Amino acid sequence: MNGTIVAVSQTDPGCRSSIGAALAEAPPGVTIVVQPGVYREQLRLAQGVRLVAEEGPGTVTVDGGGQVAVFVAAGTVTLTGIDVVGGGAKLPAVQLGGGRLELVRCTVRGGGIVAVHVPDGEFAMRDGSVTNPSGAGLLFERHGSGRVAGTRIAGLGSAGVVVTGGADPHLVRCTITDARGAGLVSTRGGRGVAEECVISGVDGHGVVVEEDGGVRLSGTTIEQVGSVPVLITGGVPVLTGCTVRAESGPAVTVAGLARPTLRDCTLEVADGYALSIQEQATGSYADLTVTTGGEGAAVVVTGRAAPRFEGGTFAAPGGVGLLFADQATGGGERITIGPARGGLRARGSARPEIEDLTVRETTEESVEVTEQAHLTVRRGTLTGAGAVVSGGELVLVDVAVQGAGTGLIAAGGVLRGTGLRVESCRTVGVLVQRGAELTLRGSRVQASGGHGVRFAAEARGELVNCVVVENGGDGIRVETREPIRLIGNELRGNAGEQLRTIGGEVTRTPNRRRRP
Known part of the structure; x- marks a missing residue:
């Protein structure tokens, strides 16, 4: 031990042979420098400490076996360049019960229900990776918070990131991919931010928001997923400047009693609906660019949904720009439709109201009303049809x-x-x-x-x-x-x-x- 620096080595007789032994003797705020090796132990941390891999990332592994490899109860703990392996059927590899844990250039490899569990405290991670072939990547719940930046979350047996119970983490420039479930789930009051992230190559939905979820996505791309890229069935999520792409639509489905806000987003599908708003969903949809290359509608509003559109361009060269059906209401202003086969349509007993409508480059009707629908358009220009x-x-x-x-x-x-x-x-x-x-x-x-x-x-x-x-x-x-x-x-x-x-x-x- 030298001042506030402690060395750990499995081969040097002048050093502590295990990280646990060094922690037992170390005062608060100590830095523990760990030489290369696999350390088969479970670390329980309740005071401030820094663990650093002496020779950099990939040289030191803390292997908790089927147990929690790193548990933080209090204090500020930092791990740099250390791989963490652990977890089992009901246990994570890393868990916070309080305090703050920061992982810098670390890899977490889970072997059970979830790789990282944050029910309390603050979890920070940057320039690392999280994998877990048997379960989820990260679970934030209750009072859990933190910031995960520049991290790859991949190789997962279920969801990438789950935020629930009021937790509020911040994901920045992360990649979520190669997951057997959804990429990002916000449920039961889970909040959080995903900023400039990429969600792709997952088997389930890219983003799921349900049961009063309130995640906020900014500048995030969701594409190449196995199901609807963005599924919102409840809550009040906010998507700003996001890009959502799919081969078969919809790119975004809004249902239930959801009240999302989408602004300045680009939604693209090769076929089918690009944006589907259904059931009793409402919400605000501002300045969207929505395109479908197939015969569906760029935007379809059904059930008793009542969305509000404020600005936006809807294109459907083989289909309809904006369709209201069933008992849908709502409407909007400053909407531009085209190119499209048909422009704005209302059918069933829908009763939308639109202001400042521009329809151009349509091969069929710019506006069409059928069945018992009632459509009001105030101010607009219909060109060519x-x-x-x-x-x-x-x-x-x-x-x-x-x-x-x-x-x-x-x-x-x-x-x-x-x-x-x-x-x-x-x-x-x-x-x-x-x-x-x-x-x-x-x-x-x-x-x-x-x-x-x-x-x-x-x-x-x-x-x-x-x-x-x-x-x-x-x-x-x-x-x-x-x-x-x-x-x-x-x-x-x-x-x-x-x-x-x-x-x-x-x-x-x-x-x-x-x-x-």
């Missing part, structure tokens, strides 16, 4: 439709529009088909290739204070015997009749009709 309602009700307020085949189609149900601009459509500007109803107020229909507004047989509706000008056919064409009210409209410059009535009666009070 129009809006269709075949059941339920579609309400459009201050929306521009530009360059569509047919701008607006009411094939069934009710279409209500206020302050619309339907411009440069290739065929009819607004088409109302059999059994459908149109109410158009304060709107402009201009420069369509065919009629401006056409009411087909058995259609009904009204136009109030609208401008219908410069269309290639009739301004307003009425082919129905159902009630049609035209009040205070301006009709001019249309190539056919300004108002053509075929077999029906129209209430007109008054409409201005003139050619240019």
Whole structure:
């Protein structure tokens, strides 16, 4: 012993032959320098101490057999360059009951239920690795906390990291891979942070949040996993600036009563849904970039879910950008959809509301409402394809439709529009088909290739204070015997009749009709 430095060697007669013997004699704060070898012992630490491998990482192993190899009850303990092996069916290799343990450039190899167990105290680890073919990597619970940085957590028989019971660890630039279970689990009030981590190559889910879990992920990548990369069935997790990729969607599933926050995340799947929000889930979804390469929806909202989207771009070249179904509600603002086969769709008895919608580069309808759904869109631009309602009700307020085949189609149900601009459509500007109803107020229909507004047989509706000008056919064409009210409209410059009535009666009070 020299001051506060103690040497341990299995071959040098002038040194302690075991770490345990050195600890028994050492005062608090001592540094124990350990020469190369395998030390088959279980260390029980209750005061401050530093254990250092004299010749660096990989030269010293503490092997606890089937027991806990390192247990810290109190004090601040640091291990540098030391491999720790231990654990059994019900025992970890490393365990904290209190105090603080820091592992620097160490390897922990578990042989049982979990490699590192932190029910209390503070666990820190950097530039090391954790393996455990028989069980989990790290378990934080109750009052456990700490910081794990630059560490590889791999070769696991079950989950990588489990955080539960209010524990709050911080993972930074860690890699979780080669696990037979989930990568990261947050459950029963488990909190924690995963910052700039990579979770990949696990057989289960990449991240699981359930039962009031509240993990916070930042700048983390989840990809190449065996099941849904991110599964949130409860709790209030936060994902910021994360990237989630999958071959088959969904990339992220939100269910139960979960209330997550996702912001500035990128979700990508080769096929299927990219983001699925279901059951009674809610949450905030801000500025997401969501893409599916298959025939599914980039984002699908089902059940009684009620999410709130704030900004974001949804692309689905072979599918639909955003789909609300069943009894889903919610909605959002500043949403951009495209490229996509279909833009925004509502079906079942869904009742979403969207503000500031942009839909572009769609090969089918920009907006579609079917069955008993009710969709409201306030402010928006639909370019290249129009809006269709075949059941339920579609309400459009201050929306521009530009360059569509047919701008607006009411094939069934009710279409209500206020302050619309339907411009440069290739065929009819607004088409109302059999059994459908149109109410158009304060709107402009201009420069369509065919009629401006056409009411087909058995259609009904009204136009109030609208401008219908410069269309290639009739301004307003009425082919129905159902009630049609035209009040205070301006009709001019249309190539056919300004108002053509075929077999029906129209209430007109008054409409201005003139050619240019």
